[in-house]
Amino acid sequence: MKNAFKFDRERLLLGIAGPVLALAVAFALSVLVLVASGLDPIEPFQIMFSSLQEQDVQVLIVNQWATYYLAALAVAVGFRMNLFNIGVDGQYRLAAVLAAIVGVKVSAPGPLHILIIILTAIVVGSIWAGVAGVLKTARGVSEVVSTIMLNAIAGNLIAWMVLKDQFGEQAEGSNDLTTGLIDESGWFPGIKVSDFAGEIYGFVFIAAAVGVVYWYVLSRTRFGFDLRASGASESAAAASGVDAKRMVLVSMLISGAVAGLAGMPELLGGTHTYSSNFPVGVGFTGITIALLGRNNPIGVAFAALLIAFLDKASSQLNLEGYPAEIAKIMQGLIVLSVVISYEQVRRYGQRRQQHRVGEELAAQAKKNRKEVSA
Amino acid sequence: MRRLTQMAVASIATAALAFTVTGCGDDSGDGDSGKGGADKGAALAYDIGGRGDLSFNDAAAAGFDQAKKEFGWEGMEVEPNEGETDADKIQRLTDLAKKGYNPVIAVGFVYSKAVGEVSKKFPKTNFGIIDDPVEGKNIANLVFNEEQASYLAGVAAAKVTKSKTVGFIGGVETPLIKKFEAGYVQGVKDTDSSVKVEVKYLTQPPDFSGFADPAKGKSAAEGQLDAGADVIYHAAGGAGNGAIEAAATAGKWAIGVDSDQYNAPTLAKFKDKILASATKNATGAVYNLIKSVHDKKPQSGEQRYGLKGDGVGLTESNPAYTAMTDVVEAVNAAKAKIVSGEITVKTEP
Numbered sequence: 001m002k003n004a005f006k007f008d009r010e011r012l013l014l015g016i017a018g019p020v021l022a023l024a025v026a027f028a029l030s031v032l033v034l035v036a037s038g039l040d041p042i043e044p045f046q047i048m049f050s051s052l053q054e055q056d057v058q059v060l061i062v063n064q065w066a067t068y069y070l071a072a073l074a075v076a077v078g079f080r081m082n083l084f085n086i087g088v089d090g091q092y093r094l095a096a097v098l099a100a101i102v103g104v105k106v107s108a109p110g111p112l113h114i115l116i117i118i119l120t121a122i123v124v125g126s127i128w129a130g131v132a133g134v135l136k137t138a139r140g141v142s143e144v145v146s147t148i149m150l151n152a153i154a155g156n157l158i159a160w161m162v163l164k165d166q167f168g169e170q171a172e173g174s175n176d177l178t179t180g181l182i183d184e185s186g187w188f189p190g191i192k193v194s195d196f197a198g199e200i201y202g203f204v205f206i207a208a209a210v211g212v213v214y215w216y217v218l219s220r221t222r223f224g225f226d227l228r229a230s231g232a233s234e235s236a237a238a239a240s241g242v243d244a245k246r247m248v249l250v251s252m253l254i255s256g257a258v259a260g261l262a263g264m265p266e267l268l269g270g271t272h273t274y275s276s277n278f279p280v281g282v283g284f285t286g287i288t289i290a291l292l293g294r295n296n297p298i299g300v301a302f303a304a305l306l307i308a309f310l311d312k313a314s315s316q317l318n319l320e321g322y323p324a325e326i327a328k329i330m331q332g333l334i335v336l337s338v339v340i341s342y343e344q345v346r347r348y349g350q351r352r353q354q355h356r357v358g359e360e361l362a363a364q365a366k367k368n369r370k371e372v373s374a
Numbered sequence: 375m376r377r378l379t380q381m382a383v384a385s386i387a388t389a390a391l392a393f394t395v396t397g398c399g400d401d402s403g404d405g406d407s408g409k410g411g412a413d414k415g416a417a418l419a420y421d422i423g424g425r426g427d428l429s430f431n432d433a434a435a436a437g438f439d440q441a442k443k444e445f446g447w448e449g450m451e452v453e454p455n456e457g458e459t460d461a462d463k464i465q466r467l468t469d470l471a472k473k474g475y476n477p478v479i480a481v482g483f484v485y486s487k488a489v490g491e492v493s494k495k496f497p498k499t500n501f502g503i504i505d506d507p508v509e510g511k512n513i514a515n516l517v518f519n520e521e522q523a524s525y526l527a528g529v530a531a532a533k534v535t536k537s538k539t540v541g542f543i544g545g546v547e548t549p550l551i552k553k554f555e556a557g558y559v560q561g562v563k564d565t566d567s568s569v570k571v572e573v574k575y576l577t578q579p580p581d582f583s584g585f586a587d588p589a590k591g592k593s594a595a596e597g598q599l600d601a602g603a604d605v606i607y608h609a610a611g612g613a614g615n616g617a618i619e620a621a622a623t624a625g626k627w628a629i630g631v632d633s634d635q636y637n638a639p640t641l642a643k644f645k646d647k648i649l650a651s652a653t654k655n656a657t658g659a660v661y662n663l664i665k666s667v668h669d670k671k672p673q674s675g676e677q678r679y680g681l682k683g684d685g686v687g688l689t690e691s692n693p694a695y696t697a698m699t700d701v702v703e704a705v706n707a708a709k710a711k712i713v714s715g716e717i718t719v720k721t722e723p
Contacts, residue, residue: 056465056468057465059461060461060462060465063459063461064459093580155578155580155581156578158578158580159547159578159579160578170549171507172507173506173507173517174483174486174506174507174549175483175505175506175548175549175550176483176484176486176506176549177548177549177579196495198461198464266459270459270460270461271459271460271487276484276548276579276580277459277460277484277487278580279457279458279459280457280580281457282457285457311455311458311462312462312465314455315452315455315462315465315466315469316469318452318453318466319450319452319469319470319473324452324453324455328455
């Protein structure tokens with residue numbers, strides 16, 4: 001028992017070592033980039049951290065966190081199953097636009113209206129991801145290829161749907177197309193911070209709850225075990241009676257459902273409509289975050305917070321005369337260092353484990369020899 | 375027991391973040407600290423692409439630069455991040471107003487909601503927005519009749535075409551670019567109803583690479599040339615450079631957009647085949663707004679730039695164009711009719 005606990009702690013340390021090492025390397029490289037471009041290497045970080053004290057920036061970060069967290073969890077579900085769902089972006093956008101359209105067409109009392117919108121997003125997201133799942137299980141099409149293509153198809157479908165001939169609306173004199181404004185009964189209530197800083201989207205708490213559910217399902221249920229087992233070794237999982245094809249399909253459906261939710265903080269809390277202004281690329285940021293957070297619900301939560309912070313604090317850089325791209329470069333460096341440092345830490349852990357097992361075996365052998373000789 | 379604590383950590387860490395982080399901050403703005411006056415100068419918030427897009431943003435930047443030189447302040451230029459939300463834009467404009475920049479000018483309708491909200495928080499700061507009708511006492515809406523200039527481009531195209539086929543290449547299929555298409559097609563048809571117009575959009579929103587990728591413009595133009603077009607009008611920003619290259623290389627006419635592309639250094643190789651350009655004077659519009667604030671007589675409400683007053687127009691810098699007197703005459707006649715109101719140009723195809 002004592003041994004098991006110790007082993008856990010070591011694993012935890014190794015688990016934290018990866019991201020910490022990655023961030024340190026990314027930070028060092030960013031400083032190098034700044035020095036190389038003839039800029040002050042430290043001040044940008046000071047500016048970014050000092051902007052954290054401002055309430056409106058905090059609210060922005062927290063709201064963005066919800067979107068990123070959900071997108072990253074969607075990616076993480078796939079990763080756990082060894083599925084690379086690059087299509088989170090398309091699933092998220094298609095779900096958002098259809099949820100927005102349904103939200104406009106339907107009128108219902110408050111909670112029901114919101115529920116209908118959310119369910120639409122979940123269903124659309126999972127159907128769109130399910131297409132890739134079916135292609136993989138029935139035809140063996142790589143989900144990497146199919147989800148990228150589905151992203152493009154989703155983009156064109158959305159462009160078609162927001163045309164005025166379909167569901168689009170264009171305000172008089174405006175050059176923007178929207179899907180129309182959802183009635184106020186379909187707005188998710190938020191927590192007002194102040195007139196100036198705006199409000200925290202209520203959906204932030206739903207996102208946190210989804211994180212808890214993710215943790216529970218993956219680590220405390222039979223299904224989660226099957227999923228992780230199939231991800232670790234498909235043949236071993238099959239040998240213990242797991243239907244691999246079913247697992248692929250189900251995890252794609254779940255991944256898509258969570259991806260569908262990713263658009264909800266913004267749709268239900270912020271814009272209340274889908275327009276060409278709706279954020280794109282969220283699904284790709286989700287991949288970064290899932291990698292950085294190692295698919296662990298708490299790790300992903302912190303990673304999402306970090307990326308949201310880099311995003312929001314970087315706009316301050318622009319105002320102080322630094323290029324905001326510094327933050328983008330940092331994000332890129334983080335991804336690179338994450339991949340490298342995780343591999344390093346994994347190898348180190350493996351070596352230590354081998355070493356220890358070797359030691360234990362040697363001790364055992366020694367003991368055996370002694371017993372024999374005795 | 376362990377299960378409980380792990381669960382507790384999971385939920386506390388995620389949910390409580392929201393509370394703790396926001397609980398401890400100062401209010402970063404006191405609402406209305408807009409220090410009027412032109413001491414800090416103007417601020418320009420670009421659309422995606424920013425300075426250097428050789429098109430729309432650059433035109434606005436030129437007006438900004440002109441004012442900067444004349445009034446002797448530094449000013450501020452900011453660019454958006456990809457994938458940001460309205461809330462980010464609100465924060466960006468708030469920061470600019472808070473720092474005392476006046477006027478704060480937003481380039482493009484993507485700032486519509488942000489300008490609407492921030493202008494209420496800073497009643498003493500003047501805001502400008504290009505291409506959007508959002509209303510407010512301290513908002514100046516810089517809007518253009520792109521369709522009128524495009525109509526003239528259509529007249530010229532219908533006059534010079536020999537194959538009775540002309541092309542239109544739109545960068546991204548947005549309502550704004552559809553105005554260009556509508557005016558162009560109407561201009562062509564009003565001049566010669568037997569001329570066929572090939573219409574092609576490079577990308578659909580939110581994929582805005584159709585304004586940036588010359589390779590896309592080139593292949594679209596080649597497609598239209600194959601279909602028999604001998605004049606191609608593009609409204610595709612930087613991507614249109616590829617369309618001009620394709621048309622000029624094939625010895626056919628190209629019509630430029632936004633700025634006078636006959637005189638664009640990057641297109642010097644193809645200038646002989648750039649018949650004319652349908653321009654949009656964003657430079658002047660931005661400068662006028664900044665000057666009005668400087669003169670303490672800030673513009674507010676709709677500032678419309680049309681053929682009347684030369685807010686939009688068709689350039690006459692190519693001598694090959696001015697040599698075709700019948701074409702120039704037809705264009706000038708059409709212009710007079712639009713200015714007098716005899717012709718109303720459609721804004722939707």
